[in-house]
Amino acid sequence: MAYLLKGVSILGAAPTDLAIVDGVISDKAPDDAQVIDATGLVALPGLVDVHTHLREPGREDAETVETGSRAAALGGYTAVCSMANTSPVADTAGVVEQVWRLGREAGLVDVQPIGAVTIGLAGKQLAELGAMADSAANVRIFSDDGFCVADPRLMRRALEYVKAFDGVIAQHAEEPRLTEGAQMHEGEVSTRLGLTGWPAVAEEAIIARDVLLAEHVGSRLHVCHVSTAGSVEVLRQAKARGVRVTAEVTPHHLLLTDELAAGYDPVFKVNPPLRTRNDVEALRQALLDGVIDVVATDHAPHAVQDKECEWSYARPGMLGLETALPIVLSVFGEKWDLIADRMSIAPARIAGLTGHGGDLSAGTPANITLVDPSARWVVDPAELASRSRNTPYAGMNLPGRIVATFLRGEATVLDGKAVK
Numbered sequence: 001m002a003y004l005l006k007g008v009s010i011l012g013a014a015p016t017d018l019a020i021v022d023g024v025i026s027d028k029a030p031d032d033a034q035v036i037d038a039t040g041l042v043a044l045p046g047l048v049d050v051h052t053h054l055r056e057p058g059r060e061d062a063e064t065v066e067t068g069s070r071a072a073a074l075g076g077y078t079a080v081c082s083m084a085n086t087s088p089v090a091d092t093a094g095v096v097e098q099v100w101r102l103g104r105e106a107g108l109v110d111v112q113p114i115g116a117v118t119i120g121l122a123g124k125q126l127a128e129l130g131a132m133a134d135s136a137a138n139v140r141i142f143s144d145d146g147f148c149v150a151d152p153r154l155m156r157r158a159l160e161y162v163k164a165f166d167g168v169i170a171q172h173a174e175e176p177r178l179t180e181g182a183q184m185h186e187g188e189v190s191t192r193l194g195l196t197g198w199p200a201v202a203e204e205a206i207i208a209r210d211v212l213l214a215e216h217v218g219s220r221l222h223v224c225h226v227s228t229a230g231s232v233e234v235l236r237q238a239k240a241r242g243v244r245v246t247a248e249v250t251p252h253h254l255l256l257t258d259e260l261a262a263g264y265d266p267v268f269k270v271n272p273p274l275r276t277r278n279d280v281e282a283l284r285q286a287l288l289d290g291v292i293d294v295v296a297t298d299h300a301p302h303a304v305q306d307k308e309c310e311w312s313y314a315r316p317g318m319l320g321l322e323t324a325l326p327i328v329l330s331v332f333g334e335k336w337d338l339i340a341d342r343m344s345i346a347p348a349r350i351a352g353l354t355g356h357g358g359d360l361s362a363g364t365p366a367n368i369t370l371v372d373p374s375a376r377w378v379v380d381p382a383e384l385a386s387r388s389r390n391t392p393y394a395g396m397n398l399p400g401r402i403v404a405t406f407l408r409g410e411a412t413v414l415d416g417k418a419v420k
């Protein structure tokens with residue numbers, strides 16, 4: 001199927017026509033192309049998420065590769081990197097290939113598996129990184145996300161190992177000895193509520209250590225879900241010294257604060273925890289400056305029984321795929337070049353996903369997101385495509401509707417609805 005997007009604004013530029021033919025962007029559409037009136041709509045390179053939890057294998061009651069892929073497509077994504085904390089853990093070539101195949105079968109986004117750094121995420125022995133890299137899944141990002149690779153010697157070995165194939169270690173920066181029993185950000189609010197705190201320094205200390213390790217061995221480090229002003233300063237200094245480090249921030253850390261814990265609604269429980277207004281401001285500035293490279297969702301679906309319970313028993317994590325672009329739009333406004341870079345171009349580069357994060361010029365793969373920036377919508381958890389309901393944005397009125405998403409020229413979303 002060929003498409004002609006009539007009157008579309010590419011990254012906010014003056015309206016033009018954009019044709020999609022045989023999976024690539026073209027100057028000219030054939031006569032039988034399906035015409036889409038794109039007046040007032042903005043085309044972006046398909047969004048890329050370097051941090052998604054799809055829960056399959058093991059917790060298909062919370063999300064599957066297919067339901068998560070559909071949520072991603074509806075959120076404007078054409079590629080997602082799936083985290084390794086499944087059951088079994090994605091720590092072998094067999095498991096990463098299984099996830100990769102399920103993604104291909106669903107056919108809604110490119111699912112790029114992330115491999116575990118250590119066997120069973122236990123932090124004791126390196127997993128078979130080379131075999132995962134050589135597998136059909138072609139793994140390049142490795143992470144024990146959910147847990148920190150706390151042992152500095154193991155972290156050093158992992159960084160050294162992936163250097164051979166230009167891999168990257170994505171660290172969940174949390175010094176476990178400083179967060180034992182932690183329930184929320186350590187600060188005024190935690191003191192008032194009587195909940196055990198997760199101090200900012202638990203994140204900052206690991207990032208400081210890891211940038212030094214990455215510098216020492218000359219390897220690539222990626223820092224997951226940066227959440228504090230202090231972390232931004234550590235990253236700023238490391239980047240100024242030329243350390244090969246990249247970093248992500250989540251939409252929720254760009255918008256929400258620890259005050260939300262006051263209602264004890266576990267939908268706001270997440271790791272790292274929601275921080276203070278000062279941290280939120282520093283994260284926004286860091287994304288603008290480029291000290292933080294990308295927005296990543298950390299889409300973390302959880303079943304009802306794991307979320308709708310007492311705060312201290314609830315699992316940390318919140319949905320993100322279907323609301324990420326609207327949240328970023330509401331925080332930064334229509335800064336399309338910034339949005340395209342931080343949500344598509346830079347994430348595709350970090351993940352090594354050639355074919356994504358393009359410039360929408362003729363001849364490039366037609367991975368495209370079509371957004372209506374003027375349409376507003378109210379988040380209704382029941383209407384989300386994710387199998388889980390744990391969105392922190394329920395009832396919020398957000399700008400920006402994803403009208404269509406194209407994966408290599410095939411529509412995965414049309415008229416705001418998933419095609420399959």
Ligand SMILES: NC(=O)N[C@@H](CC(=O)O)C(=O)O
Nearest residue numbers: 053145146270271300316317
């Ligand atoms: N972010 C979270 O609070 N939870 C994530 C794990 C993680 O990203 O650390 C999950 O898998 O549920």
Ligand SMILES: [Zn+2]
Nearest residue numbers: 145146172224
């Ligand atoms: Zn994490």
Ligand SMILES: [Zn+2]
Nearest residue numbers: 083145146298
């Ligand atoms: Zn995560």
